Amino acid sequence: MRTEVSTYQMRYQMTAGDHGSPIQLLSPDGERHPNEHFDHYLDDVDGESGAQTLASLYEDMVVARRIDAEGTALQRQGQLGLWPPFVGQEAAQIGSAHAIGADDFIFPSYREIGVAYVRGASLPDLVRQWRGNAHSGWDPFALNMAPSQVVIGAQTLHAVGYAMGVLFDGAETAAVTYFGDGATSQGDVNESMVFAASYQAPVVFFCQNNHWAISEPVGLQAHVPIARRAPGFGIPSARVDGNDVLACLAVTREALERAHSGNGPSYIEAVTYRMGPHTTADDPTRYRDPNELEDWKERDPIARFEAYLGGLGLLDDELRSRVAAKADAVAAELREATIHMPDPAPGSLFEHVYAGPHSVLDRQRDQFERYHGGISSATLVEGGH
Amino acid sequence: MIEQNPLVQMTFAKALNAGLRRAMERDPRVVLMGEDIGKLGGVFRVTDALQKDFGAHRVIDTPLAESGIMGTAIGMAYRGYRPIVEIQFDGFLYPAFDQIVSQVAKLHFRSLGRVKVPITVRIPFGGGIGSPEHHSESPEAYFVHTAGLRVISPSNPQDAYAMIQEAVASDDPVVFLEPKRRYHDKGDVDTSVGLDGPGGLAMGSARVASEGRDVTLVAYGPLVKTCLDAAIAASDEGVSVEVIDLRSLSPIDYATLETSVRKTGRLVIAHEASRTGGLGAEIAASIAERCFYYLEHAPVRVTGFDIPYPYSKLEFYHLPDLDRILDGVDRVLGRPNSLSGTEEGE
Missing domain, CATH: 3.40.50.970 (Thiamin diphosphate (ThDP)-binding fold, Pyr/PP domains)
Incomplete structure (x- = not known):
């Protein structure tokens, strides 16, 4: 029995994540590999305004990492209840987000804070839910990005439904959904692939395989590279180096081109690594080999991109200091906004439960107000709005 | 031995x-x-x-x-x-x-x-x-x-x-x-209690967590401790509250509840869950059916509101706390307070 168990463990720890060569345009030391197919999607990177495009990718990755570090610090200082770090996943998030058009609609999980930043979410809106002030931040229709999703994988079906609507409207936009390696086990995610293929919906599945679902290694979810699942549903897929921002950009652009031109869904597995804990409530030292983290630090997405920029002669003091100043400013603004974020008014508990009046709930609200009017108002939290 | x-x-x-x-x-x-x-x-x-x-x-x-x-x-x-x-x-x-x-x-x-x-x-x-x-x-x-x-x-x-x-x-x-x-x-x-020893099994039976004469206060899980605290606070005001820890929510041990309500004549049920269709409704109805002539007041529910569970900054406005439970105890005793009469349709 013991032997069987160890075989079983060995099997699931060895598989998925190491098979197949992911698409890579930048090697870990920052060397660019020409790619006949995908270079076609990087005209703006390689063209005349290339320096600007590259600087913008670089800035967003550095600022995103800084936002993430600030989020963790704010949680440690009691300003946030929880924070889900995405450090290590900047290339996957920033590269893909730069490929998505303003008219496309994004359905994220809870960890796509870098994507939301690129999308133009205000800094307080990035932390509102983690501070416990609201269940969501940004206006979904202002950003064309749904609120972050905590229920694992549920958003993938929403993306496919949105894409079905796009299709039935004869529109030319697409939906993009983000999820993790753990989510690929959920029924919802698999059902969403069935629907996407069935209707040939214009949707891009963007799976960030960061190797860990809290304490569970990706091999427990999949015995083959995750990207290989999609073809079984009739969806073309690509496995991309998720720490290579150019590869993530190019592969996402290809997938969106397919969606926008009426050629149906695509599936991308971005192979990356969760360098931090699952959330600030998690302690990865209980389950993760520290050497693994060290190995992945060698493949750091920002260091790789810096090496590439350096090789092109673009990483000068001007760019470095401008990006560092921007990151400082964003971090300071995020901190200020968080610390001074007013608490929600107690009565807001009853707002937005229904779009219209509701006789039973309206009565409960009246009772709530009478009760709190009847006790010392000094014990009430100061209302923010 | x-x-x-x-x-x-x-x-x-x-x-x-x-x-x-x-x-x-x-x-x-x-x-x-x-x-x-x-x-x-x-x-x-x-x-x-x-x-x-x-x-x-x-x-x-x-x-x-x-x-x-x-x-x-x-x-x-x-x-x-x-x-x-x-x-x-x-x-x-x-x-x-x-x-x-x-x-x-x-x-x-x-x-x-x-x-x-x-x-x-x-x-x-x-x-x-x-x-x-x-x-x-x-x-x-x-x-x-x-x-x-x-x-x-x-x-x-x-x-x-x-x-x-x-x-x-x-x-x-x-x-x-x-x-x-x-x-x-x-x-x-x-550790001798339960399947290993002669002790009574807990699972199917409610437990009188604190004896009292005036009000029966029923809770389970997280609010039992809050109700016990409320009973102590009530006793400072001369109100004797009997706290019952249901332990089993299905089936409910109505024998224990009936014994208590026949003694006190007053029932308060507390839970975190929303009110409508909640366990408080089931218990209130069942006790009304079983002990109608013993009741001195309509059963009182102290529960979460009929809202999605709120963001954490406001969760303690949603969750019944000691004050809200005592408020319910006051109401079942017919003492006027901010919510008195609201159940009757004012």
């Missing part, structure tokens, strides 16, 4: 861990299934070290799919296993809801009793720990409303230790609701 077992002080979570360990030692067909329950020991550490001691074939880290966990647990039960399924947080159980309601609950009935489904579904439930959304739900009414399931909730380490073992030993499926905000509460545990 009976050896006296010394009381051991442990946290609620540790008591569950000890109870699970005992259940696994007693029966080799008992297996644990869930997300992150192995090496990590669960996000609340309830299964800490069990995989190390019993092996990965008995403490099974599952793929991240709640419907999958529940459905495969049913298959394991067909093979004679007694699976204990951990749902990581209350809000994540709904993908498994179909398997629980349509399959787990009905299999014994539809197989004419031929297939036993001795599955225990452990669910950390309730709020008060400052979590993001989907981490603080009180889903008990869904399960109480579902025939075929037993639903129980311990409120203290002693009951946690005994009741988890009884749940596992039950041939019926048991939804086992663990009040997550009490995981770190400490209490004395007599």
Whole structure:
């Protein structure tokens, strides 16, 4: 029995994540590999305004990492209840987000804070839910990005439904959904692939395989590279180096081109690594080999991109200091906004439960107000709005 | 000569861990299934070290799919296993809801009793720990409303230790609701109580947690402690409150409730879950049917509001606290306060 168990463990720890060569345009030391197919999607990177495009990718990755570090610090200082770090996943998030058009609609999980930043979410809106002030931040229709999703994988079906609507409207936009390696086990995610293929919906599945679902290694979810699942549903897929921002950009652009031109869904597995804990409530030292983290630090997405920029002669003091100043400013603004974020008014508990009046709930609200009017108002939290 | 077992002080979570360990030692067909329950020991550490001691074939880290966990647990039960399924947080159980309601609950009935489904579904439930959304739900009414399931909730380490073992030993499926905000509460545990000893079994019976004459105050899980605190505060004002810890939500031990209400004539029910269609409604109606002529006042419910569980900054406005429970006690005594008369339709 013991032997069987160890075989079983060995099997699931060895598989998925190491098979197949992911698409890579930048090697870990920052060397660019020409790619006949995908270079076609990087005209703006390689063209005349290339320096600007590259600087913008670089800035967003550095600022995103800084936002993430600030989020963790704010949680440690009691300003946030929880924070889900995405450090290590900047290339996957920033590269893909730069490929998505303003008219496309994004359905994220809870960890796509870098994507939301690129999308133009205000800094307080990035932390509102983690501070416990609201269940969501940004206006979904202002950003064309749904609120972050905590229920694992549920958003993938929403993306496919949105894409079905796009299709039935004869529109030319697409939906993009983000999820993790753990989510690929959920029924919802698999059902969403069935629907996407069935209707040939214009949707891009963007799976960030960061190797860990809290304490569970990706091999427990999949015995083959995750990207290989999609073809079984009739969806073309690509496995991309998720720490290579150019590869993530190019592969996402290809997938969106397919969606926008009426050629149906695509599936991308971005192979990356969760360098931090699952959330600030998690302690990865209980389950993760520290050497693994060290190995992945060698493949750091920002260091790789810096090496590439350096090789092109673009990483000068001007760019470095401008990006560092921007990151400082964003971090300071995020901190200020968080610390001074007013608490929600107690009565807001009853707002937005229904779009219209509701006789039973309206009565409960009246009772709530009478009760709190009847006790010392000094014990009430100061209302923010 | 009976050896006296010394009381051991442990946290609620540790008591569950000890109870699970005992259940696994007693029966080799008992297996644990869930997300992150192995090496990590669960996000609340309830299964800490069990995989190390019993092996990965008995403490099974599952793929991240709640419907999958529940459905495969049913298959394991067909093979004679007694699976204990951990749902990581209350809000994540709904993908498994179909398997629980349509399959787990009905299999014994539809197989004419031929297939036993001795599955225990452990669910950390309730709020008060400052979590993001989907981490603080009180889903008990869904399960109480579902025939075929037993639903129980311990409120203290002693009951946690005994009741988890009884749940596992039950041939019926048991939804086992663990009040997550009490995981770190400490209490004395007599490890001879329960299946190992002559002590009475806890699972099916309500417990008079604190005796009183004037008001019967019924709670379960996380609010039992709050109600006990309320009883102490009430006694300072000369009001004697009898606190009943239900322990079993399905079936409810109405004999114990009736005895109490016949004595006090006044009933208050407190729970975190929303009011409409909640357990308070069921208990109020049943006690009205059974003890109508003993009641001095309409039963009073002190509950969460009929809203989605709120963001953490406001959760303590939603959760019944000591003041709101005392307010309910005042109302059932006919004492005027801010909410008096609102039940009667003012």
